[in-house]
Amino acid sequence: MAEPIVQRVALVGAGLIGSSIARAAREYGAAREIAILDASDAVMARVREIGIADEASGDPAKALAGADLVIICTPVGVCETVAQSIAPFLETGAILSDVGSVKSAVVAQVAPHVPEGVHFIPAHPIAGTEFSGPDAGFATLFQNRWCLLTPPEDADAAAVETLGAFWTRIGAKVEAMSADHHDKVLALTSHLPHLIAYNIVGTAEDFGEQTRSEVIKFSASGFRDFTRIAASDPTMWRDIFLNNREAVLEMLGRFNEDLSALQRMIRRGDGQGLFDFFARTRAIRRSIVEQGQDTAAPDFGRRDKSA
Numbered sequence: 038m039a040e041p042i043v044q045r046v047a048l049v050g051a052g053l054i055g056s057s058i059a060r061a062a063r064e065y066g067a068a069r070e071i072a073i074l075d076a077s078d079a080v081m082a083r084v085r086e087i088g089i090a091d092e093a094s095g096d097p098a099k100a101l102a103g104a105d106l107v108i109i110c111t112p113v114g115v116c117e118t119v120a121q122s123i124a125p126f127l128e129t130g131a132i133l134s135d136v137g138s139v140k141s142a143v144v145a146q147v148a149p150h151v152p153e154g155v156h157f158i159p160a161h162p163i164a165g166t167e168f169s170g171p172d173a174g175f176a177t178l179f180q181n182r183w184c185l186l187t188p189p190e191d192a193d194a195a196a197v198e199t200l201g202a203f204w205t206r207i208g209a210k211v212e213a214m215s216a217d218h219h220d221k222v223l224a225l226t227s228h229l230p231h232l233i234a235y236n237i238v239g240t241a242e243d244f245g246e247q248t249r250s251e252v253i254k255f256s257a258s259g260f261r262d263f264t265r266i267a268a269s270d271p272t273m274w275r276d277i278f279l280n281n282r283e284a285v286l287e288m289l290g291r292f293n294e295d296l297s298a299l300q301r302m303i304r305r306g307d308g309q310g311l312f313d314f315f316a317r318t319r320a321i322r323r324s325i326v327e328q329g330q331d332t333a334a335p336d337f338g339r340r341d342k343s344a
């Protein structure tokens with residue numbers, strides 16, 4: 038196998054994403070050693086049981102000793118606390134990164150705590166499922182998925198290259214952009230769809246018992262797809278909306294305008310308007326499928342059950 042990209046990767050947070058990185062780093066030889074640190078004793082115990090790390094003592098000094106790549110894989114709301122608590126153990130020259138679904142707020146929270154000589158390069162793999170915890174992870178999660186890096190303008194070029202090479206080794210396609218741009222794009226492509234899913238499933242839930250049981254019984258595929266997204270982790274998504282407020286509110290405003298336009302077309306019986314609208318959206322779906330980016334039923338066929 039090719040040389041590892043880093044000597045030791047330390048993953049802080051071992052849920053879906055952290056445990057998937059651990060599995061993938063081992064499977065594809067991206068790191069010589071894998072250390073895991075999680076605030077939950079139950080998660081640490083499970084990490085030791087399933088054996089996805091070489092170092093899983095729960096001691097930050099031990100986990101971070103010799104780590105040339107440290108990745109924060111916790112919900113974005115605790116990134117600042119995590120950065121503060123790991124800062125004393127970060128080694129000079131190490132790369133510090135994260136996987137948060139929001140970038141500007143994470144930078145604002147983490148950057149002030151990054152010691153001199155440590156290279157902070159935020160990242161976001163656009164790959165996941167509605168499941169969480171260390172048992173939900175799998176080695177192939179990042180295969181052929183984008184990982185967006187948002188390096189600051191004065192970032193160390195070698196550190197950016199190493200982080201990109203790490204993600205490439207575990208299967209991702211890598212692209213760089215500014216944190217602000219990332220947050221605007223993701224507000225539309227990921228955060229707004231989750232909000233809509235939470236809302237529509239919440240609306241069904243509000244209808245009362247009789248309707249609720251019929252919704253479950255006769256669930257058509259449209260609603261069913263929304264329930265998968267609306268089953269996503271509440272802590273993670275609360276933190277995303279609180280930390281990407283501006284961009285999400287802006288996209289929500291645009292969404293509401295389009296929804297009002299559709300409402301008007303239905304009220305006025307404007308069949309041509311509805312047809313034209315749906316024809317435009319169908320073209321978007323087709324280009325996503327052509328680019329191999331269809332994530333419906335994500336990864337289940339490609340799951341690696343070995344770890």
Ligand SMILES: NC(=O)C1=CN([C@@H]2O[C@H](COP(=O)(O)OP(=O)(O)OC[C@H]3O[C@@H](n4cnc5c(N)ncnc54)[C@H](O)[C@@H]3O)[C@@H](O)[C@H]2O)C=CC1
Nearest residue numbers: 050052053054075076077111112113137138165166169170
């Ligand atoms: N779930 C998904 O589909 C995706 C999630 N992300 C991002 O990845 C991050 C992690 O998400 P998941 O792995 O899904 O979450 P998860 O809920 O599966 O795991 C989070 C882990 O962080 C640990 N943790 C919480 N506070 C901590 C602290 N102070 N110190 C150390 N560990 C702590 C928890 O015990 C838990 O094991 C989030 O920031 C999320 O925005 C990014 C891409 C996809």
Ligand SMILES: O=C(O)C(=O)Cc1ccc(O)cc1
Nearest residue numbers: 138162163164165166167227
């Ligand atoms: O499960 C799904 O459909 C997702 O959209 C997963 C996901 C959740 C959050 C991210 O920041 C990136 C990907």
